[in-house]
Amino acid sequence: MATAQTTERREFLADVFTTAIESGSYGWFTVEEYVHDGAEPYAVLVADDDHESYRVTLATLSHGIGTLQRAELRPINDTESVLHNAKTGQRIFVSEANRRRMLAASRVNDAGDVDVIDALALLEIGLFGAVTYA
DSSP, X not given: OOOOOOHHHHHHHHHHHHHHHTTOGGGSEEEEEEEOSSSSOEEEEEETTTOOEEEEEHHHHHHHHHHHHHOEEEESSSSOEEEEOTTTOOXXXXXXXXXXXXXXXXXXXXXXXXXXXXXXXXXXXXXXXXXXXX
């Protein structure tokens, strides 16, 4: 059974969504369609490299946050561990410090602590399971 979102949570996700979509994408997507207000904000993004189309919503960001919460630190050598997607095993390419900061912002619904790089990372993790383009 799905849990209803509080107004505060929805506003947090909407703010992060807006930051990601209106960022200029740092060169990996073009916005084909964008509805930022109303009951179900969404955007249709087209990847600049392979022209693949993606429909993203607040649920995409929520999924990205959940994936980041469940990420596991795994060793890559004798002295270093990095975050991996717990479900797929792929390397996420987010530092542990950045993960802690993003999840702290998520816990208190404070989008002011989420910058454009964070918002794009959460979008990519929601779509691909890891940061792919940044």
